[in-house]
Amino acid sequence: MSGNRALHSCKFCLSGLDDFFIDNKRSNSFDPVDHDSLLLKRNEIIFSEGKYPKGIFHIHKGLVKIFKYGKDGKEQIFQICKSGEVIGFRAILSENPYNVNAAALEDNTEICFISKQDFNHYKESNPQLQNRLIQELSTELQEWADFVTDMTQKTVRQRTALALVFLYEAYNEKEINVAREDLANMVGTATESLIRLINEFKKEAIISISARRIKVIDIETLKSIAEA
Amino acid sequence: MSGNRALHSCKFCLSGLDDFFIDNKRSNSFDPVDHDSLLLKRNEIIFSEGKYPKGIFHIHKGLVKIFKYGKDGKEQIFQICKSGEVIGFRAILSENPYNVNAAALEDNTEICFISKQDFNHYKESNPQLQNRLIQELSTELQEWADFVTDMTQKTVRQRTALALVFLYEAYNEKEINVAREDLANMVGTATESLIRLINEFKKEAIISISARRIKVIDIETLKSIAEA
DNA sequence: CGGCCGCTTGATTAGATTCAACCGTCGTGG
DNA sequence: CCACGACGGTTGAATCTAATCAAGCGGCCG
Numbered sequence: 001m002s003g004n005r006a007l008h009s010c011k012f013c014l015s016g017l018d019d020f021f022i023d024n025k026r027s028n029s030f031d032p033v034d035h036d037s038l039l040l041k042r043n044e045i046i047f048s049e050g051k052y053p054k055g056i057f058h059i060h061k062g063l064v065k066i067f068k069y070g071k072d073g074k075e076q077i078f079q080i081c082k083s084g085e086v087i088g089f090r091a092i093l094s095e096n097p098y099n100v101n102a103a104a105l106e107d108n109t110e111i112c113f114i115s116k117q118d119f120n121h122y123k124e125s126n127p128q129l130q131n132r133l134i135q136e137l138s139t140e141l142q143e144w145a146d147f148v149t150d151m152t153q154k155t156v157r158q159r160t161a162l163a164l165v166f167l168y169e170a171y172n173e174k175e176i177n178v179a180r181e182d183l184a185n186m187v188g189t190a191t192e193s194l195i196r197l198i199n200e201f202k203k204e205a206i207i208s209i210s211a212r213r214i215k216v217i218d219i220e221t222l223k224s225i226a227e228a
Numbered sequence: 229m230s231g232n233r234a235l236h237s238c239k240f241c242l243s244g245l246d247d248f249f250i251d252n253k254r255s256n257s258f259d260p261v262d263h264d265s266l267l268l269k270r271n272e273i274i275f276s277e278g279k280y281p282k283g284i285f286h287i288h289k290g291l292v293k294i295f296k297y298g299k300d301g302k303e304q305i306f307q308i309c310k311s312g313e314v315i316g317f318r319a320i321l322s323e324n325p326y327n328v329n330a331a332a333l334e335d336n337t338e339i340c341f342i343s344k345q346d347f348n349h350y351k352e353s354n355p356q357l358q359n360r361l362i363q364e365l366s367t368e369l370q371e372w373a374d375f376v377t378d379m380t381q382k383t384v385r386q387r388t389a390l391a392l393v394f395l396y397e398a399y400n401e402k403e404i405n406v407a408r409e410d411l412a413n414m415v416g417t418a419t420e421s422l423i424r425l426i427n428e429f430k431k432e433a434i435i436s437i438s439a440r441r442i443k444v445i446d447i448e449t450l451k452s453i454a455e456a
Numbered sequence: 457c458g459g460c461c462g463c464t465t466g467a468t469t470a471g472a473t474t475c476a477a478c479c480g481t482c483g484t485g486g
Numbered sequence: 487c488c489a490c491g492a493c494g495g496t497t498g499a500a501t502c503t504a505a506t507c508a509a510g511c512g513g514c515c516g
Contacts, residue, residue, distance in 0.1 A: 070377045071381045074381060090366045090370060093362050094369075095363060096367060099370045099373055130359070130362065131358070133362050134321050134362060135321060137366060138318045138319075138321035140369055141368055141369060141372070142318060142319070142322055142324060144372040144376070145306055145328050146296070148304065148375065148376055148379060149298045149304045151379060151380050152298070152380075153302060153304060154298075156471080156472070157471095179494075180495060181494075181495095189473085190473055190474075192473075192496080193473070196496095383504095384503080385503095407463095408463060409462080417505085418505055419463085419464095420463095420465085421504055421505070423463070423464060423465085427465095439463095440462085
C-alpha cells in the first residue's frame with residue numbers, strides 16, 4: 001500500500017532549479033562558477049537555524065547535509081545534496097528565517113554563494129519561473145508525506161536499507177563514505193544500532209565494509225528489504 | 229534546541245488560500261457556498277492516493293483527516309483540516325496524482341467541490357496569487373522539517389501531548405471528540421499505547437475523559453510535556 | 457436480542473536505546 | 487621521535503519503551 005518512494009528522496013535541493021544555472025552559464029551573470037567559491041571541511045556550517053538568509057548556495061563539489069537539531073542536540077538529517085544542486089532558497093521564498101542547518105558532509109566540499117538580490121532579480125525577471133517554482137514546491141510537499149510515513153512506520157532495519165539505497169545513488173554506485181554518526185542521523189537511530197545493522201547486512205553479503213567505506217554488493221536485496 | 233512548533237502544525241490545508249474564498253464571496257462566482265455541498269459520514273473518502281485530481285474541496289463544516297497508508301494498511305495522519313480550509317490543490321499544482329488520502333474525521337462533515345478549471349482560471353487571472361502561493365508553499369516545506377524531527381525524536385508520550393494540544397485548538401478549546409484509532413494514527417503509535425498514555429494524563433489531572441470525549445484541563449502542562 | 461465495533465486492560469515480547477568499556481588512527485606537542 | 491589525547495568506530499550487557507497478542511467490556515444498531 002505504501003509508495004515505493006525511497007527515504008530522503010524529497011528534493012530539499014530543488015533540482016528544478018539546477019538547469020536555471022546551466023542555462024545561465026551561457027547567457028548572463030548568474031554563472032555560479034564566476035562567483036568566489038568556498039572550500040569546506042566536514043561539519044563546517046553553511047547556514048544555521050534561526051538566521052535570515054542573505055543568499056543561496058550552489059554546490060560545486062562534495063556533499064551537503066540538511067538537518068535540524070532535536071532532543072539533546074541530536075541531528076535529524078533530511079536530505080543529502082549533491083554537486084550541481086542549489087540550497088537555501090526556501091527561506092528566501094518563504095521570507096522566514098532558516099529552520100534547518102546545512103553543513104558539509106565530507107571534506108573538500110566546495111560551494112559558492114549567490115546573493116539574495118541576484119536570486120530575487122532573476123526570479124522576478126523570469127515570470128515562467130514562477131509557475132515552475134509552484135510546481136516544484138508542490139511536488140516536494142507531496143514527497144514529504146512519503147518521507148514521514150517511512151520514518152514513522154518502517155523499522156530501523158528498513159530505514160537503514162533505504163538510506164544505503166539513497167547513498168548508493170548519491171555516490172554514483174561507488175563506495176559510500178559517510179561517518180557512522182551521519183548515517184545514523186539520516187536513519188533516525190542511535191549510532192550503535194546503525195553499526196549493528198550494517199554488520200547484519202555484511203554478514204548477509206549485501207554489503208562489504210572496509211574501514212568507514214561501504215560497498216553495496218546486492219542493491220536489489222537492499223531495495224526489497226527497504227520496501228518490505 | 230528544537231523549535232517550539234507543534235505537531236501537525238504544517239498547514240496541509242493552505243490557510244493562505246482561505247481568504248481567497250472569502251474575498252470571492254463578495255465579488256464573483258467562486259463562492260464555495262454556491263456550489264453543491266456533500267454531507268459525509270466518518271471515514272468517507274474525499275480523495276485517494278494515486279487518483280488524478282479533478283478539483284479542490286472546501287470544508288464547510290466538520291474535520292477532515294489527511295493521511296497515507298503505510299505498513300499493513302496502517303494510516304499515518306499528517307494533518308486535520310478544519311472548516312474554512314481548502315484541500316486537494318497541491319496535486320493540481322504539482323501536476324502529479326494525489327499521494328495522500330482525505331476522509332471525514334467525524335460524522336456530518338460537509339464539503340463542497342470546486343472544479344480544476346475554476347481553480348486554474350482563478351489562479352491564472354490573479355498574478356499576485358502566484359507569489360503568495362510560492363511563499364505559502366515554501367513556508368509549509370519548512371514546517372515539514374519540524375514535523376519530521378518531532379515524529380522521529382519525541383517519545384510517544386510527547387507526541388500524544390502535541391496531538392492533544394493541536395486538537396484542543398482545532399476544537400476551539402471545546403472537548404475533543406476523535407476516535408482513539410485516529411488519535412493513535414496522528415501520533416504514529418498503536419491504539420493500545422495511546423489509550424494507556426491518555427489514561428496517564430487523566431491520572432495526572434491534565435485531561436478528563438467521558439466516553440470518547442477528552443477535555444483538556446491543564447493546557448500549559450500539556451504543552452510543557454510536548455516540548456520537554 | 458444478538459452481533460459488531462470501538463474501547464480498554466493485562467501479559468508478554470521484541471526492538472532499539474543506553475551505558476560502559478575498549479580499540480585503532482591520526483595529529484599534536486613535549 | 488614518541489606519548490598523549492581526541493575522535494570515530496565497535497562490542498557487550500542491561501534496560502526500557504512501545505508493539506503485539508489475547509481477552510473482555512459496553513453501547514449501539516439492525
